[in-house]
Amino acid sequence: MNLRLLLLSGALLLPPAVVSAQSAQPTAPDRFFKQPIGSDYYLANYTEYEAYLKRLASESDRIRLVDIGKSAEGRTQWMAVVSSPANLQRMEEYRGMAEKLARGRVPETEARRLAREGKAVVWIDAGLHATETVTSQGQIQVLHRMLSQSDPETLRLLDDCIILFAHDNPDGMEMVSNWYMRHEDPKRREFSTLPRLYQKYIGHDNNRDSFMAQMPETENVNRQLFRTWYPQIVYNQHQTGPEGMVVFVPPFRDPFNFNYDPIVMSELNEVGFQMHSRLIEEGKAGSGSRSAARYSTWHNGMERSVAYFHNSIGLLTEIIGGPTPTRIPLLPSTQLPRGDELMPIAPREWHLQDSLDYQWTLDRAVIDYASRNRERLLFNIWRMGANSIARGSTDSWTMTPAKVERMENAAPLRAGGADEYNRPATGPKRIDPALYKTLAQVPAERDPRAYVIPATQRDMPTAITFLNALIKNGVEVERADRPFSAGGRSYPAGSYVVRTAQAYRPHVLDMFEPQNHPHDAEYPGGPPKAPYDITGYTLAYQMGIAFDRVLDGFDAALTPVPDLMAPPRGRVEGQGSAGWIVGHETNNSFILTNRLLKAGVPVSWIGQATSAGGETLQPGALWIPASAKAQSILERSAAELGITAHAAAAPPAGERIALKPVRIGLVDRWGGLISEGWTRWLLERFEFDFQRVYPKRLDAGNLARDFDVLVFTDDALPPKGAWGSDRPSRQPEAADTPAALRPMLGEVSDTVSVPAVAQFVSGGGAVVALGSSGRFAQLLGAPLAPALSRAVDGEAKPLEPRSFYIPGSILRARVDNSQPLGFGLPGNVDMFFNQSQTFMPAAGQGRVRPVSWFDGRDLLRSGWAIGQERLAGTTAVADVDVGKGKLFLLGPEVAQRAQSYGTFKFLFNALLYGGARRQEAVPAAAPAIAR
Known part of the structure; x- marks a missing residue:
């Protein structure tokens, strides 16, 4: 059969090419x-x-x-x-x-x-x-x-x-x-x-x-x-x-x-x-x-x-x-x-x-x-x-461990005696069957008929990324052609609807609803049994998506979304000629920032809330002075990225933080770190320039020659003590390693690497430490100590799982979004937490600014948590002065597996702020601050 004809006929399998032919007997592998x-x-x-x-x-x-x-x-x-x-x-x-x-x-x-x-x-x-x-x-x-x-x-x-x-x-x-x-x-x-x-x-x-x-x-x-x-x-x-x-x-x-x-x-x-x-x-x-x-x-x-x-x-x-x-x-x-x-x-x-x-x-x-x-x-x-x-078209309920616990806490049907078969009343507790609907089928806890993602999102491009993740998994998504009402609320045209009356309803529920993981113990009363992977991952929570659960049917003019979407086109609006103001609420604003900085266009963060286009933008909005180059980049990028740029008649009043292209070093090691790889993908996706840095380069010192900011992802600094145990990579002998790969050999060490990093920070550099790399707080003498630790033979160790165990769950955290690390974030955020470490005040040198912390004792949003009350009052994200430099501590996994779009800004802000604070103040006519 003609191979070319077969390739052409492959269209029946949708986009891919197809190859086939025939003969008596195919070639054996041998x-x-x-x-x-x-x-x-x-x-x-x-x-x-x-x-x-x-x-x-x-x-x-x-x-x-x-x-x-x-x-x-x-x-x-x-x-x-x-x-x-x-x-x-x-x-x-x-x-x-x-x-x-x-x-x-x-x-x-x-x-x-x-x-x-x-x-x-x-x-x-x-x-x-x-x-x-x-x-x-x-x-x-x-x-x-x-x-x-x-x-x-x-x-x-x-x-x-x-x-x-x-x-x-x-x-x-x-x-x-x-x-x-x-x-x-x-x-x-x-x-x-x-x-x-x-x-x-x-x-x-x-x-x-x-x-x-x-x-x-x-x-x-x-x-x-x-x-x-x-x-x-x-x-x-x-x-x-x-x-x-x-x-x-x-x-x-x-x-x-x-x-x-x-x-x-x-x-x-x-x-x-x-x-x-x-x-x-x-x-x-x-x-x-x-x-x-x-x-x-x-x-x-x-x-x-x-x-x-x-x-x-x-x-x-x-x-x-x-x-x-x-x-x-x-x-x-x-x-x-x-x-x-x-x-x-x-x-x-x-x-x-x-x-x-x-x-x-x-x-x-x-x-x-x-x-x-x-x-x-x-x-x-x-x-x-x-x-x-059928389940998505009528009232339905999903049984969860929380509902079972609610029934367990009800009064027993009777104490002692025997059942209707004259058996002793032993074994599992019985309650009145009439309580089933009362406790397990609460009307407000019905499974939704649909989820509505309003067009009025803080970050619509991220909402589109979320919807695309659903579409990649075969979920049916619809878009509203006209305004409509559902569940007592009104929604504008351009809002999206994900109905649960579809074949992939289990996937839809799993992406919107909190995971309620059962308490799984090794034996009754024993320590928790480790899950195979994480326990709470609700994607809408991780990505910071605003959505409503609609519990009853409704009518709306909806059009199916046929394939993956681009963000709604952004625009440059207004008549001002002094420059442009762009909100910090969208993750895509970092792509715009990086494009402008690479082109040599001045960009700064406005240090306080500002008005633009009839709305109030929170602290951190971008100020871009007028120029032909800036206008060209803005017009092209705003449309592509789904960003609105507001033309301003005059520069904004108040403090500003001038930004510059930042020389980022992303620390890796032989064999590769998965946390580094996810972060590398993320930095490329948001157009940050960076170099990968291996231990030998750290050990060589003089890091300020090449870098403004060093990023240590989880495990990049070998964990010890309260941060757990290191998992060293296995490395070949140098003589058995191709010459081009030898610079990748070596391990980050407390004795050689850390002093070189300390010199870099004290001289004005910045370190971004994620997850277990937060151990830098102790190594650099910051006035913080691990909050989730216990003393064992005079050494800090992680808490025992019986008293504290959060194996990959989503918690609610507070954010001070008036600080540069919190710019663009809401006041409360869903934060992924996987046996992470948080911080409390301790003796040391340098000023600490808590940026995000856990407030209260009931923090779990999705997953499984034992001892969550121990997090109350502890710091999750901190901005620490060390000498002339900065240590940014991101204790929980704010960029975990590149899924937690809702907390990416902690990392992205730290990268840009790590270079920005080295700038001199701009002239008084356009005030700025250098931090």
Whole structure:
């Protein structure tokens, strides 16, 4: 078949290109790669993998190769669509059936017909975490077997299913494989000393980006999962497995998220047990579930867990192995069969091909489940979508731990005695059933029919970013064509509505409503059981979005938003000729500021509230004196960024802080810091110029020669004492390191690095310390001490989890937005907090200005908190004078995973203010202050 014609005909798969052809038998991996896939001490890289995919697509009529987008480093991210030749001829028809069923809007009779006629769609990926090399290497063998085998089972699977084999991280596979293979001596090969993160910005956290989809790879994947193919099963493969076992396979431990449709959880358990059964039937021992590992189904940020919020079965397996042979250790506790480990494995040598054999079995089990349950899977994804639409169209309530606790606190039905079956009244407490509606179905606590995002946002461009995150996840968003009323309030045209009467209602609720994580203890009365990831992440809270919960139906002229949006066009308004005033409330104002500063245009912050365009702008508004260059940049950028610039007839009165281009150093270390990577992406996104700084450069001193501000993200300064324990990177010997990479070696140390930084600050430089890097408060002698600590043998240590435990939650904090670090922020802000540290006054030198603090004892907005009252009165964000310089302490994760748009300004203000205070005062005709 002509390859060019196939590429042209690929339009039926939406934007991506498609490659396919056919021949008798596709090339076996052993005849294509330098060594057989699965060999000890050998890894194929992505370039070779990509070439093999194209070879298979040119040889087999069971595969269509689809380009789903580019990676962060510009590589093509491929998805191989595998099915029978007859199915592939009707691929777009089957895709359309899957979409109609997943959206849940066709009537039941039509859904049953589509389920009978459709094909089960199964997503099986590889390589998300690039050092988990089993998945990518195994996919090569699995693909070849599915394309070459013609046994009855394989033909049945191909006939009943459409399998989407995708690669999640092309850049990581290329990097890890090349690093591993760099030595000729196989015994020297390893990838534990990788020089940088294996995904350009975020490394391992590429599996925490699913509900946000800010990385290109995540957006590419989500487009296939929730906007194109709508698979009923999403199988996300990982390693490493539980110690003393081979592989973790679902079911998962509790808790699961209360927004899910229970059907998806029951199907998850079914397919999980089928995977265990197939392993056992084939004599493959060592699979474990539930208590065998920490994995739960609470957090929405992971690829397999975001699937549950979309009514798809999300599977995670974690398997041992890799190219370097190893041994399964003997753990006596794993040797006794039990419900969560049915067939223990004895200690033995283990090779890469062993893991690949298990992966083949697991993949076949999943596809076989889909084949045998094809019609049921297709119908049930419709049923779950239809359930969501029905629940969003009437009064409904979601049960939460808070409501259960409310019922537990009610008076018991009776004390002592026996029940109606003459059983002693023991066990769980009983209350009057009549109280169920009173306590668990309070009218004001109904699930909303819709959420309205008014057009009158403080920061409309950020609201559009939030709505785009929903759209990337397949959520239906509508825009008001005319003013309307809902829930007793009036809204202007241009407001946005997200109805809950849609198939992806669980995802909608999870993005707007607070997560109410249960109190999960190791045993009754025991210490808290660590969650698999964070517990509170409500995206609307993190991003500072103003929205209303509408509890009843309403009528409005609404138009569906068809695709990702740009911010509403901004403008330059007014007739004044002296210059322009721009509000500080939008995050995009920092992009404008950076563009102006790079062009040499003067910019300053107005130190107090000011009036412009008939409205009052809070302190920190930009003042831009008139010039042709400034006007050109403003007119172009204001429209693009959704910013309003007000022309002024005269310079604003009062104090101003003159800004300048700031030389920023962002501290990293060998192997890469995920916190640095997220921050790096964020700085690029908002057009801050910066250099990455490694320990050797810090140790060399004379930092003021190159930098005005140094940024230490969480863990960039190794944690100690009250800030926790360091996790040092593993580094190769200098002689074993390419010359170009040697400047990245070294560790930030208290003995050499910190004195160099102290000299930089005392001489006038600024340090921005986020998270655990707040330890600089002690090292630089600031008059602050860690507030959340206890003395152990004379040394400060973190509080015990029994008394204080906030594992990734959202809290409410106060802000002094008259101070430069607080410019543009509201007086109260939702702040992400993950076992962070806060501050209290102590002996030391320098002036401290608290900018944000915790006020009161009831601070939790979303997640789980033990001992939150200990935060009352403690400082979260502080501006500290150290000598001639500044130390900006941002204790909580104000830029966590680049999701908390509502608190980015703390970081951005610190960067610009770190350079601004070095300026001289401007002439008296236009007063300014130098801070």
